[in-house]
């Protein structure tokens with residue numbers, strides 16, 4: 001795997017690069033509805049995986065692996081696992097909220113040409129890992145950093161990504177034959193899209209809206225909310 005998109009160390013980010021970075025960051029979307037069947041070329045996929053593999057990780061433990069899922073039969077089984085979990089999920093909402101939930105499309109498992117499961121090896125680096133000694137969940141968070149790098153790099157390549165978490169974790173681990181100690185962190189649908197929406201799909205369908213940044217910020221302690 002080549003280092004095609006790595007910049008020189010210590011390179012200054014100039015204004016144009018900064019503008020492009022924010023264009024990618026704010027232009028990223030979770031995609032479920034707009035996938036095209038066109039395959040993602042190997043060199044593009046390599047760029048995305050390479051970016052994911054350069055995420056920060058606790059003690060540089062790099063606990064992730066990337067399972068590239070194309071087999072139609074396997075994908076049908078994963079889709080069935082989604083359908084079961086999604087039916088269970090719908091029952092957890094009441095009244096109008098339930099029918100609204102049932103009207104949402106929350107995955108593109110069979111529409112996207114590629115699915116990728118990013119896993120975390122809970123034992124990577126051995127029993128004592130720098131930075132994990134007092135917060136053992138840091139390997140999971142590191143893997144999520146790889147997911148975000150994957151997502152942003154995909155957007156830079158004009159490739160859409162949709163995260164599907166409405167699947168029973170143990171069932172998914174079984175279908176993917178994950179060994180003991182390796183857990184699925186993110187199940188991603190990946191492919192080119194007809195369009196990237198300007199806002200989150202859940203916002204456009206009036207499920208949820210973005211909160212004000214001011215509500216999220218505190219000065220010094222939780223007692224001092226800014227907004």
Ligand SMILES: Cc1cc2c(cc1C)N(C[C@H](O)[C@H](O)[C@H](O)COP(=O)(O)O)c1[nH]c(=O)[nH]c(=O)c1N2
Pocket residue numbers: 028029030031032105106107163164165166199200201202203
């Ligand atoms: C950990 C995690 C898990 C999920 C998601 C995201 C994340 C971070 N999202 C996508 C989520 O709905 C989406 O990110 C937000 O609605 C914001 O939209 P944008 O990502 O900005 O387009 C998501 N979407 C979906 O349709 N089905 C799903 O199962 C999930 N699961």
